Amino acid sequence: MRQHTLAHTRRCIVKIGSALLTRNGKGLDTDAINDWAKQLAQIKKQGIDVVLVSSGSVAEGMSRMGWQQRPKALHELQAAAAIGQAGLIQTYQQSFKAYHYQTAQILLTHDDMSNRRRYLNARSTLNTLLKLDTIPIVNENDTVALEEIRLGDNDTLAAMVANLVDADLLIILTDQDGLYNKDPRHARDASLISQDSALNPDLLEFAGSAGTIVGTGGMYTKVQAARTAARSGCATVIASGSIENVLTRILAGEGLGTLLTADCEPLTARKQWISHQNNVTGTLTIDDGAQIAMLQQGRSLLPVGVRNVAGAFKRGDIVNCVNAQGQLLAKGVVNYSAQECKKIQGLSSNKIIQELGYIDEEELIHRDNLVIML
DSSP states (O other): OHHHHHHTOOEEEEEEOHHHHTTTTTSOOHHHHHHHHHHHHHHHHTTOEEEEEEOOHHHHHHHHHTOSSOOOSHHHHHHHHHHHHHHHHHHHHHHHHTTTOOEEEEEEOHHHHHSHHHHHHHHHHHHHHHHTTOEEEEEEOTTTOOGGGOOOSHHHHHHHHHHHTTOSEEEEEESSSSOBSSOTTTOTTOOBOOEEETTOTHHHHHOOOOOSSSOSOOHHHHHHHHHHHHTTTOEEEEEETTSTTHHHHHHTTOOOSEEEEOOSOOOOHHHHHHHHOOOOOEEEEEOHHHHHHHHHHOOOBOGGGEEEEEEOOOTTOEEEEEOTTOOEEEEEEOSSOHHHHHHHTTOOGGGHHHHHSOOSOSOSBOGGGEEEOO
């Protein structure tokens, strides 16, 4: 099953965490980086496109400054990233040069992903770099990202890049062997989950918090990343970066780590973009009937199904759709402003013109602009 799933990989995203890259904060591990470069070069020679999503800039900056704990102040994090970024990318350049591959640095923030034009530009740039047979190295732009627009961790970034370039496989290398049914650091009877669906909600129960002083993500963010990647039909493998030849062995179908399959219909590129948006400007609380219509029948959201409107959004903004318990059900591009939505909530579509004096659309959110987030 695993070998069959991975046999058709044509484009692969590889994410390497800070603890692996920097020997848990003691400085860049050049031997390990050289080894991963060798493996990625071998994968490239098999005709598979590769994008590397690399942590490590903040951790390398911490090492160079002699800091023992990850800073909490945003300006200190930005300074550490600026100090460490140059050394990190230079090390990658030297490593891949030995295998005659050019590297290219791509720095992204959530603002790049939220802005439709910049999102498409990032997609075009990455696709062009892959056509040129280079190895793009992507990192969050920690030196300029504001706290409210930070992607939060490179697991999330890697999944978004997988969606961005329509990757078949996301490999997340970590300091654990994979995802366990219990925290292996505390439970002796913990067992490794070899394979499951990325959308299995039970996996989030198994996932824990960050376990190192240099990283921001734990298994929870990795499972969330797998769920995000699955929206574009991309499978995810979570495995230990310390395993010999881990990347080439995974691509060969060997049962290393945890394989989380994408058991859902891939979203269109536009819906993938909508699903990435964290800077939503409003919330629509919907009733049970609208929830059933949206989730089970694939229908649009109509005014009659809305019970409450919150926020100050405009037509064309992205809003959250939640149930009465506040659970996020969907995101979508709204066809009316918050003020208009408050006037027509709970009304049948044929009464919109009577209430507003005009009608733009019968739906508050058309199903083509609506993404289920469960």
